[in-house]
Amino acid sequence: MRAAQVTRLDGPLAVEINEIDEPTENGIFGPQILIEVHAVGVSFPDLLMSKGEYQLKPDPPFTLGVDIAGVIRSAPEGTGFAAGDRVAACGGVGGAAEVVGLGADNIFPLPDNLSFEQGAALPMNYLTAQFVLQERGHLREGETILVNGAAGGVGTATIQVAKGYGAKVIGVVSSEEKAEIAKKAGADETVMVEGFRDAVKELTGGQGVDMVVDVVGGDTFTDSLRTLATQGRLLVVGFAGGAIPEVKVNRLLLDNTDVRGAAWGEYAMRRPGYMAQQWRELLPMMASGVIDPPIGAVYDLEDMGRALQEMDERKTLGKTVLRVR
Structure with missing residues:
Protein backbone atom coordinates (compact mmCIF):
# COMPACT_ATOMS: atom_id res chain seq x y z
CA MET A 1 0.00 0.00 0.00
CA ARG A 2 1.04 3.64 -0.44
CA ALA A 3 2.26 5.62 2.58
CA ALA A 4 3.75 9.10 3.10
CA GLN A 5 7.05 8.46 4.85
CA VAL A 6 9.94 10.28 6.44
CA THR A 7 13.16 8.49 5.48
CA ARG A 8 15.48 11.31 6.54
CA LEU A 9 14.86 14.26 8.86
CA ASP A 10 15.28 16.98 6.21
CA GLY A 11 11.85 18.58 6.39
CA PRO A 12 8.71 18.58 4.24
CA LEU A 13 10.29 18.33 0.80
CA ALA A 14 12.09 15.13 1.82
CA VAL A 15 8.79 13.28 2.48
CA GLU A 16 8.46 10.26 0.17
CA ILE A 17 5.55 8.13 -1.02
CA ASN A 18 6.60 4.52 -0.59
CA GLU A 19 5.05 1.09 -0.92
CA ILE A 20 4.88 -0.65 2.47
CA ASP A 21 3.10 -3.72 3.87
CA GLU A 22 -0.50 -3.37 5.00
CA PRO A 23 -1.16 -3.75 8.73
CA THR A 24 -2.80 -6.95 9.96
CA GLU A 25 -5.50 -7.59 12.53
CA ASN A 26 -2.82 -8.73 14.98
CA GLY A 27 -0.77 -5.62 15.74
CA ILE A 28 2.31 -5.16 17.90
CA PHE A 29 0.10 -4.43 20.91
CA GLY A 30 -2.53 -7.07 20.18
CA PRO A 31 -5.74 -7.16 18.09
CA GLN A 32 -6.52 -3.94 16.28
CA ILE A 33 -9.18 -2.36 14.10
CA LEU A 34 -8.29 -1.98 10.43
CA ILE A 35 -9.46 1.19 8.67
CA GLU A 36 -9.50 1.83 4.93
CA VAL A 37 -8.39 5.45 4.89
CA HIS A 38 -10.26 7.94 2.70
CA ALA A 39 -8.73 11.20 3.96
CA VAL A 40 -5.80 12.34 6.09
CA GLY A 41 -5.56 15.63 7.97
CA VAL A 42 -2.24 17.47 7.72
CA SER A 43 -1.11 18.58 11.17
CA PHE A 44 1.61 20.65 12.80
CA PRO A 45 3.12 17.56 14.51
CA ASP A 46 3.61 16.08 11.01
CA LEU A 47 5.66 19.13 10.07
CA LEU A 48 7.77 18.96 13.22
CA MET A 49 8.31 15.20 12.88
CA SER A 50 9.56 15.66 9.31
CA LYS A 51 12.36 17.74 10.82
CA GLY A 52 12.95 15.63 13.93
CA GLU A 53 11.74 18.52 16.13
CA TYR A 54 8.67 16.96 17.76
CA GLN A 55 8.65 15.42 21.25
CA LEU A 56 7.73 12.10 19.62
CA LYS A 57 10.85 11.08 17.70
CA PRO A 58 10.36 7.81 15.79
CA ASP A 59 13.36 6.46 13.93
CA PRO A 60 13.16 6.80 10.13
CA PRO A 61 11.66 5.39 8.07
CA PHE A 62 8.23 6.08 9.55
CA THR A 63 4.82 7.02 8.19
CA LEU A 64 3.36 10.44 8.95
CA GLY A 65 -0.31 11.12 9.67
CA VAL A 66 -2.12 11.92 12.92
CA ASP A 67 -5.76 12.45 11.85
CA ILE A 68 -7.66 10.18 9.47
CA ALA A 69 -11.18 9.34 8.35
CA GLY A 70 -12.40 6.27 6.54
CA VAL A 71 -14.34 3.03 6.72
CA ILE A 72 -13.66 0.09 9.00
CA ARG A 73 -12.49 -3.01 7.15
CA SER A 74 -12.52 -5.31 10.20
CA ALA A 75 -12.88 -4.99 13.97
CA PRO A 76 -12.47 -7.48 16.83
CA GLU A 77 -15.62 -8.35 18.76
CA GLY A 78 -16.33 -6.20 21.78
CA THR A 79 -14.77 -3.01 20.40
CA GLY A 80 -18.10 -1.37 19.61
CA PHE A 81 -17.18 -1.07 15.92
CA ALA A 82 -17.97 -3.21 12.88
CA ALA A 83 -16.96 -3.50 9.23
CA GLY A 84 -18.51 -0.71 7.18
CA ASP A 85 -18.66 1.88 9.97
CA ARG A 86 -17.69 5.42 9.00
CA VAL A 87 -15.09 6.67 11.48
CA ALA A 88 -12.54 9.34 12.29
CA ALA A 89 -9.39 8.41 14.19
CA CYS A 90 -6.32 9.89 15.78
CA GLY A 91 -2.93 8.33 16.45
CA GLY A 92 0.62 9.52 17.01
CA VAL A 93 1.96 8.47 13.60
CA GLY A 94 1.12 6.13 10.74
CA GLY A 95 -2.15 7.57 9.43
CA ALA A 96 -0.99 8.77 6.01
CA ALA A 97 -1.44 5.39 4.37
CA GLU A 98 -4.13 3.46 2.52
CA VAL A 99 -4.88 1.15 5.47
CA VAL A 100 -4.30 1.86 9.16
CA GLY A 101 -4.51 -0.34 12.25
CA LEU A 102 -5.50 1.25 15.58
CA GLY A 103 -6.99 0.44 18.97
CA ALA A 104 -10.60 1.29 19.75
CA ASP A 105 -9.60 4.15 22.10
CA ASN A 106 -8.30 6.10 19.10
CA ILE A 107 -11.35 5.65 16.86
CA PHE A 108 -14.62 7.63 16.87
CA PRO A 109 -17.94 7.35 15.00
CA LEU A 110 -18.19 9.88 12.16
CA PRO A 111 -21.69 11.39 11.81
CA ASP A 112 -23.29 10.99 8.39
CA ASN A 113 -23.62 14.78 7.95
CA LEU A 114 -19.83 15.14 7.83
CA SER A 115 -17.66 14.18 4.86
CA PHE A 116 -14.47 12.14 5.12
CA GLU A 117 -12.47 15.31 4.46
CA GLN A 118 -14.22 17.02 7.37
CA GLY A 119 -13.75 13.91 9.50
CA ALA A 120 -10.00 14.04 8.89
CA ALA A 121 -10.02 17.66 10.06
CA LEU A 122 -11.69 16.84 13.36
CA PRO A 123 -9.82 14.66 15.87
CA MET A 124 -6.63 16.37 17.00
CA GLY A 265 -1.82 14.77 23.66
CA GLU A 266 0.24 14.16 26.77
CA TYR A 267 -2.90 14.20 28.91
CA ALA A 268 -5.21 12.17 26.66
CA MET A 269 -2.83 9.38 25.69
CA ARG A 270 -2.31 8.44 29.35
CA ARG A 271 -6.04 8.13 30.10
CA PRO A 272 -7.85 5.29 28.31
CA GLY A 273 -11.34 6.31 27.27
CA TYR A 274 -10.73 10.04 27.68
CA MET A 275 -10.78 10.85 23.96
CA ALA A 276 -14.02 8.90 23.49
CA GLN A 277 -15.52 10.93 26.34
CA GLN A 278 -14.43 14.14 24.64
CA TRP A 279 -15.90 13.00 21.32
CA ARG A 280 -19.26 12.32 22.95
CA GLU A 281 -19.18 15.87 24.34
CA LEU A 282 -18.66 17.22 20.82
CA LEU A 283 -21.22 15.06 18.98
CA PRO A 284 -24.18 17.39 19.71
CA MET A 285 -22.15 20.28 18.28
CA MET A 286 -21.49 18.23 15.13
CA ALA A 287 -25.17 17.38 14.84
CA SER A 288 -26.26 21.01 15.25
CA GLY A 289 -23.75 22.28 12.69
CA VAL A 290 -21.80 24.44 15.16
CA ILE A 291 -18.85 22.19 14.39
CA ASP A 292 -18.32 22.46 10.63
CA PRO A 293 -14.58 22.09 9.96
CA PRO A 294 -13.37 24.66 7.42
CA ILE A 295 -11.35 22.75 4.85
CA GLY A 296 -8.60 24.71 3.15
CA ALA A 297 -6.55 23.02 0.45
CA VAL A 298 -7.31 19.41 -0.53
CA TYR A 299 -4.43 17.49 -2.09
CA ASP A 300 -3.67 13.91 -3.03
CA LEU A 301 -1.60 11.74 -0.71
CA GLU A 302 1.39 12.22 -3.02
CA ASP A 303 1.40 15.94 -2.17
CA MET A 304 2.03 15.50 1.57
CA GLY A 305 5.41 17.24 1.30
CA ARG A 306 3.93 20.21 -0.54
CA ALA A 307 1.16 20.55 2.07
CA LEU A 308 3.68 20.51 4.91
CA GLN A 309 5.87 23.06 3.13
CA GLU A 310 2.90 25.44 2.89
CA MET A 311 2.27 24.96 6.60
CA ASP A 312 5.93 25.70 7.30
CA GLU A 313 5.59 28.94 5.33
CA ARG A 314 2.41 29.81 7.27
CA LYS A 315 0.29 29.84 4.12
CA THR A 316 -2.27 27.33 5.43
CA LEU A 317 -5.87 28.47 5.79
CA GLY A 318 -8.19 26.19 7.75
CA LYS A 319 -7.30 22.50 7.70
CA THR A 320 -5.37 20.97 4.80
CA VAL A 321 -6.56 17.47 3.91
CA LEU A 322 -5.11 14.72 1.72
CA ARG A 323 -7.38 12.45 -0.34
CA VAL A 324 -6.41 8.80 -0.26
CA ARG A 325 -9.47 7.20 -1.93
Whole structure:
Protein backbone atom coordinates (compact mmCIF):
# COMPACT_ATOMS: atom_id res chain seq x y z
CA MET A 1 0.00 0.00 0.00
CA ARG A 2 1.04 3.64 -0.44
CA ALA A 3 2.26 5.62 2.58
CA ALA A 4 3.75 9.10 3.10
CA GLN A 5 7.05 8.46 4.85
CA VAL A 6 9.94 10.28 6.44
CA THR A 7 13.16 8.49 5.48
CA ARG A 8 15.48 11.31 6.54
CA LEU A 9 14.86 14.26 8.86
CA ASP A 10 15.28 16.98 6.21
CA GLY A 11 11.85 18.58 6.39
CA PRO A 12 8.71 18.58 4.24
CA LEU A 13 10.29 18.33 0.80
CA ALA A 14 12.09 15.13 1.82
CA VAL A 15 8.79 13.28 2.48
CA GLU A 16 8.46 10.26 0.17
CA ILE A 17 5.55 8.13 -1.02
CA ASN A 18 6.60 4.52 -0.59
CA GLU A 19 5.05 1.09 -0.92
CA ILE A 20 4.88 -0.65 2.47
CA ASP A 21 3.10 -3.72 3.87
CA GLU A 22 -0.50 -3.37 5.00
CA PRO A 23 -1.16 -3.75 8.73
CA THR A 24 -2.80 -6.95 9.96
CA GLU A 25 -5.50 -7.59 12.53
CA ASN A 26 -2.82 -8.73 14.98
CA GLY A 27 -0.77 -5.62 15.74
CA ILE A 28 2.31 -5.16 17.90
CA PHE A 29 0.10 -4.43 20.91
CA GLY A 30 -2.53 -7.07 20.18
CA PRO A 31 -5.74 -7.16 18.09
CA GLN A 32 -6.52 -3.94 16.28
CA ILE A 33 -9.18 -2.36 14.10
CA LEU A 34 -8.29 -1.98 10.43
CA ILE A 35 -9.46 1.19 8.67
CA GLU A 36 -9.50 1.83 4.93
CA VAL A 37 -8.39 5.45 4.89
CA HIS A 38 -10.26 7.94 2.70
CA ALA A 39 -8.73 11.20 3.96
CA VAL A 40 -5.80 12.34 6.09
CA GLY A 41 -5.56 15.63 7.97
CA VAL A 42 -2.24 17.47 7.72
CA SER A 43 -1.11 18.58 11.17
CA PHE A 44 1.61 20.65 12.80
CA PRO A 45 3.12 17.56 14.51
CA ASP A 46 3.61 16.08 11.01
CA LEU A 47 5.66 19.13 10.07
CA LEU A 48 7.77 18.96 13.22
CA MET A 49 8.31 15.20 12.88
CA SER A 50 9.56 15.66 9.31
CA LYS A 51 12.36 17.74 10.82
CA GLY A 52 12.95 15.63 13.93
CA GLU A 53 11.74 18.52 16.13
CA TYR A 54 8.67 16.96 17.76
CA GLN A 55 8.65 15.42 21.25
CA LEU A 56 7.73 12.10 19.62
CA LYS A 57 10.85 11.08 17.70
CA PRO A 58 10.36 7.81 15.79
CA ASP A 59 13.36 6.46 13.93
CA PRO A 60 13.16 6.80 10.13
CA PRO A 61 11.66 5.39 8.07
CA PHE A 62 8.23 6.08 9.55
CA THR A 63 4.82 7.02 8.19
CA LEU A 64 3.36 10.44 8.95
CA GLY A 65 -0.31 11.12 9.67
CA VAL A 66 -2.12 11.92 12.92
CA ASP A 67 -5.76 12.45 11.85
CA ILE A 68 -7.66 10.18 9.47
CA ALA A 69 -11.18 9.34 8.35
CA GLY A 70 -12.40 6.27 6.54
CA VAL A 71 -14.34 3.03 6.72
CA ILE A 72 -13.66 0.09 9.00
CA ARG A 73 -12.49 -3.01 7.15
CA SER A 74 -12.52 -5.31 10.20
CA ALA A 75 -12.88 -4.99 13.97
CA PRO A 76 -12.47 -7.48 16.83
CA GLU A 77 -15.62 -8.35 18.76
CA GLY A 78 -16.33 -6.20 21.78
CA THR A 79 -14.77 -3.01 20.40
CA GLY A 80 -18.10 -1.37 19.61
CA PHE A 81 -17.18 -1.07 15.92
CA ALA A 82 -17.97 -3.21 12.88
CA ALA A 83 -16.96 -3.50 9.23
CA GLY A 84 -18.51 -0.71 7.18
CA ASP A 85 -18.66 1.88 9.97
CA ARG A 86 -17.69 5.42 9.00
CA VAL A 87 -15.09 6.67 11.48
CA ALA A 88 -12.54 9.34 12.29
CA ALA A 89 -9.39 8.41 14.19
CA CYS A 90 -6.32 9.89 15.78
CA GLY A 91 -2.93 8.33 16.45
CA GLY A 92 0.62 9.52 17.01
CA VAL A 93 1.96 8.47 13.60
CA GLY A 94 1.12 6.13 10.74
CA GLY A 95 -2.15 7.57 9.43
CA ALA A 96 -0.99 8.77 6.01
CA ALA A 97 -1.44 5.39 4.37
CA GLU A 98 -4.13 3.46 2.52
CA VAL A 99 -4.88 1.15 5.47
CA VAL A 100 -4.30 1.86 9.16
CA GLY A 101 -4.51 -0.34 12.25
CA LEU A 102 -5.50 1.25 15.58
CA GLY A 103 -6.99 0.44 18.97
CA ALA A 104 -10.60 1.29 19.75
CA ASP A 105 -9.60 4.15 22.10
CA ASN A 106 -8.30 6.10 19.10
CA ILE A 107 -11.35 5.65 16.86
CA PHE A 108 -14.62 7.63 16.87
CA PRO A 109 -17.94 7.35 15.00
CA LEU A 110 -18.19 9.88 12.16
CA PRO A 111 -21.69 11.39 11.81
CA ASP A 112 -23.29 10.99 8.39
CA ASN A 113 -23.62 14.78 7.95
CA LEU A 114 -19.83 15.14 7.83
CA SER A 115 -17.66 14.18 4.86
CA PHE A 116 -14.47 12.14 5.12
CA GLU A 117 -12.47 15.31 4.46
CA GLN A 118 -14.22 17.02 7.37
CA GLY A 119 -13.75 13.91 9.50
CA ALA A 120 -10.00 14.04 8.89
CA ALA A 121 -10.02 17.66 10.06
CA LEU A 122 -11.69 16.84 13.36
CA PRO A 123 -9.82 14.66 15.87
CA MET A 124 -6.63 16.37 17.00
CA ASN A 125 -7.76 19.98 16.54
CA TYR A 126 -11.25 19.66 17.98
CA LEU A 127 -10.28 17.37 20.85
CA THR A 128 -7.46 19.81 21.62
CA ALA A 129 -9.95 22.69 21.59
CA GLN A 130 -12.36 20.87 23.91
CA PHE A 131 -9.51 20.02 26.29
CA VAL A 132 -8.18 23.58 26.28
CA LEU A 133 -11.54 25.25 26.80
CA GLN A 134 -13.08 22.88 29.33
CA GLU A 135 -10.48 20.70 31.05
CA ARG A 136 -7.88 23.45 31.41
CA GLY A 137 -9.74 26.71 30.76
CA HIS A 138 -13.04 26.03 32.59
CA LEU A 139 -14.89 28.12 30.01
CA ARG A 140 -18.29 29.35 31.13
CA GLU A 141 -21.25 30.34 28.99
CA GLY A 142 -21.23 34.05 28.20
CA GLU A 143 -17.49 34.54 28.61
CA THR A 144 -15.36 36.25 25.95
CA ILE A 145 -12.27 34.54 24.59
CA LEU A 146 -9.47 35.70 22.32
CA VAL A 147 -8.04 33.18 19.84
CA ASN A 148 -4.58 33.82 18.40
CA GLY A 149 -3.85 32.24 15.02
CA ALA A 150 -7.61 32.18 14.49
CA ALA A 151 -7.51 31.12 10.82
CA GLY A 152 -5.45 27.97 11.38
CA GLY A 153 -6.67 24.47 12.14
CA VAL A 154 -6.55 24.71 15.94
CA GLY A 155 -7.77 28.31 15.79
CA THR A 156 -10.90 27.57 13.77
CA ALA A 157 -11.62 24.49 15.89
CA THR A 158 -11.33 26.59 19.06
CA ILE A 159 -13.71 29.19 17.65
CA GLN A 160 -16.36 26.61 16.86
CA VAL A 161 -16.12 24.65 20.12
CA ALA A 162 -16.18 27.90 22.12
CA LYS A 163 -19.33 28.96 20.26
CA GLY A 164 -20.79 25.56 21.06
CA TYR A 165 -20.25 26.31 24.74
CA GLY A 166 -21.93 29.71 24.44
CA ALA A 167 -18.89 31.99 24.45
CA LYS A 168 -18.20 35.15 22.49
CA VAL A 169 -15.06 34.85 20.33
CA ILE A 170 -12.57 37.41 19.03
CA GLY A 171 -10.06 36.08 16.51
CA VAL A 172 -6.57 37.50 15.94
CA VAL A 173 -5.42 37.24 12.31
CA SER A 174 -2.69 38.63 10.07
CA SER A 175 -4.66 39.39 6.87
CA GLU A 176 -8.14 40.12 5.57
CA GLU A 177 -8.18 36.72 3.89
CA LYS A 178 -7.56 35.04 7.24
CA ALA A 179 -10.16 37.27 8.86
CA GLU A 180 -12.75 35.86 6.46
CA ILE A 181 -11.74 32.30 7.40
CA ALA A 182 -12.12 33.08 11.12
CA LYS A 183 -15.49 34.78 10.61
CA LYS A 184 -16.75 31.89 8.50
CA ALA A 185 -15.72 29.55 11.32
CA GLY A 186 -17.95 31.56 13.67
CA ALA A 187 -15.82 34.31 15.22
CA ASP A 188 -17.95 37.22 16.44
CA GLU A 189 -15.17 39.72 15.78
CA THR A 190 -11.70 39.67 14.22
CA VAL A 191 -8.74 41.98 14.82
CA MET A 192 -5.43 42.33 13.02
CA VAL A 193 -2.36 41.15 14.90
CA GLU A 194 -0.82 44.58 14.46
CA GLY A 195 -2.28 46.60 17.32
CA PHE A 196 -4.60 43.83 18.50
CA ARG A 197 -4.19 44.72 22.19
CA ASP A 198 -5.83 48.13 21.79
CA ALA A 199 -8.46 46.76 19.42
CA VAL A 200 -9.47 44.08 21.94
CA LYS A 201 -9.70 46.62 24.75
CA GLU A 202 -11.99 48.74 22.59
CA LEU A 203 -14.19 45.77 21.67
CA THR A 204 -14.56 44.80 25.34
CA GLY A 205 -15.20 48.30 26.65
CA GLY A 206 -11.82 48.34 28.38
CA GLN A 207 -12.56 45.20 30.40
CA GLY A 208 -10.45 42.70 28.48
CA VAL A 209 -11.22 39.05 27.73
CA ASP A 210 -11.82 36.16 30.09
CA MET A 211 -9.53 33.78 28.23
CA VAL A 212 -6.80 33.81 25.59
CA VAL A 213 -6.07 30.65 23.63
CA ASP A 214 -2.55 31.06 22.27
CA VAL A 215 -1.12 28.72 19.64
CA VAL A 216 1.39 31.33 18.42
CA GLY A 217 3.65 32.45 21.28
CA GLY A 218 6.47 34.69 20.16
CA ASP A 219 6.28 38.48 20.20
CA THR A 220 2.51 38.67 20.71
CA PHE A 221 2.53 36.83 24.03
CA THR A 222 2.99 39.81 26.36
CA ASP A 223 0.26 41.81 24.64
CA SER A 224 -1.98 38.74 24.86
CA LEU A 225 -1.49 38.76 28.64
CA ARG A 226 -2.38 42.45 28.69
CA THR A 227 -5.73 41.78 27.05
CA LEU A 228 -6.90 39.64 29.99
CA ALA A 229 -9.59 40.87 32.34
CA THR A 230 -9.21 40.40 36.10
CA GLN A 231 -8.99 36.67 36.87
CA GLY A 232 -8.55 35.96 33.17
CA ARG A 233 -6.48 33.00 32.02
CA LEU A 234 -4.11 32.52 29.12
CA LEU A 235 -3.90 28.98 27.74
CA VAL A 236 -0.54 28.06 26.20
CA VAL A 237 -1.25 25.58 23.38
CA GLY A 238 1.79 25.91 21.11
CA PHE A 239 4.43 28.10 19.52
CA ALA A 240 3.58 28.37 15.81
CA GLY A 241 5.38 31.72 15.81
CA GLY A 242 8.63 29.94 16.64
CA ALA A 243 9.87 31.74 19.76
CA ILE A 244 9.00 30.46 23.24
CA PRO A 245 8.09 33.50 25.35
CA GLU A 246 8.84 34.15 29.02
CA VAL A 247 6.38 35.35 31.66
CA LYS A 248 7.09 38.04 34.25
CA VAL A 249 5.10 36.61 37.11
CA ASN A 250 4.66 39.97 38.84
CA ARG A 251 2.18 40.80 36.07
CA LEU A 252 0.13 37.73 37.03
CA LEU A 253 0.19 38.79 40.66
CA LEU A 254 -0.82 42.40 40.01
CA ASP A 255 -3.65 41.52 37.62
CA ASN A 256 -4.86 38.29 39.28
CA THR A 257 -4.43 36.37 36.03
CA ASP A 258 -3.25 32.86 35.15
CA VAL A 259 -1.02 31.28 32.53
CA ARG A 260 -1.86 27.60 32.05
CA GLY A 261 -0.23 24.94 29.93
CA ALA A 262 -2.60 22.89 27.78
CA ALA A 263 -0.92 19.82 26.26
CA TRP A 264 -3.83 17.66 25.10
CA GLY A 265 -1.82 14.77 23.66
CA GLU A 266 0.24 14.16 26.77
CA TYR A 267 -2.90 14.20 28.91
CA ALA A 268 -5.21 12.17 26.66
CA MET A 269 -2.83 9.38 25.69
CA ARG A 270 -2.31 8.44 29.35
CA ARG A 271 -6.04 8.13 30.10
CA PRO A 272 -7.85 5.29 28.31
CA GLY A 273 -11.34 6.31 27.27
CA TYR A 274 -10.73 10.04 27.68
CA MET A 275 -10.78 10.85 23.96
CA ALA A 276 -14.02 8.90 23.49
CA GLN A 277 -15.52 10.93 26.34
CA GLN A 278 -14.43 14.14 24.64
CA TRP A 279 -15.90 13.00 21.32
CA ARG A 280 -19.26 12.32 22.95
CA GLU A 281 -19.18 15.87 24.34
CA LEU A 282 -18.66 17.22 20.82
CA LEU A 283 -21.22 15.06 18.98
CA PRO A 284 -24.18 17.39 19.71
CA MET A 285 -22.15 20.28 18.28
CA MET A 286 -21.49 18.23 15.13
CA ALA A 287 -25.17 17.38 14.84
CA SER A 288 -26.26 21.01 15.25
CA GLY A 289 -23.75 22.28 12.69
CA VAL A 290 -21.80 24.44 15.16
CA ILE A 291 -18.85 22.19 14.39
CA ASP A 292 -18.32 22.46 10.63
CA PRO A 293 -14.58 22.09 9.96
CA PRO A 294 -13.37 24.66 7.42
CA ILE A 295 -11.35 22.75 4.85
CA GLY A 296 -8.60 24.71 3.15
CA ALA A 297 -6.55 23.02 0.45
CA VAL A 298 -7.31 19.41 -0.53
CA TYR A 299 -4.43 17.49 -2.09
CA ASP A 300 -3.67 13.91 -3.03
CA LEU A 301 -1.60 11.74 -0.71
CA GLU A 302 1.39 12.22 -3.02
CA ASP A 303 1.40 15.94 -2.17
CA MET A 304 2.03 15.50 1.57
CA GLY A 305 5.41 17.24 1.30
CA ARG A 306 3.93 20.21 -0.54
CA ALA A 307 1.16 20.55 2.07
CA LEU A 308 3.68 20.51 4.91
CA GLN A 309 5.87 23.06 3.13
CA GLU A 310 2.90 25.44 2.89
CA MET A 311 2.27 24.96 6.60
CA ASP A 312 5.93 25.70 7.30
CA GLU A 313 5.59 28.94 5.33
CA ARG A 314 2.41 29.81 7.27
CA LYS A 315 0.29 29.84 4.12
CA THR A 316 -2.27 27.33 5.43
CA LEU A 317 -5.87 28.47 5.79
CA GLY A 318 -8.19 26.19 7.75
CA LYS A 319 -7.30 22.50 7.70
CA THR A 320 -5.37 20.97 4.80
CA VAL A 321 -6.56 17.47 3.91
CA LEU A 322 -5.11 14.72 1.72
CA ARG A 323 -7.38 12.45 -0.34
CA VAL A 324 -6.41 8.80 -0.26
CA ARG A 325 -9.47 7.20 -1.93
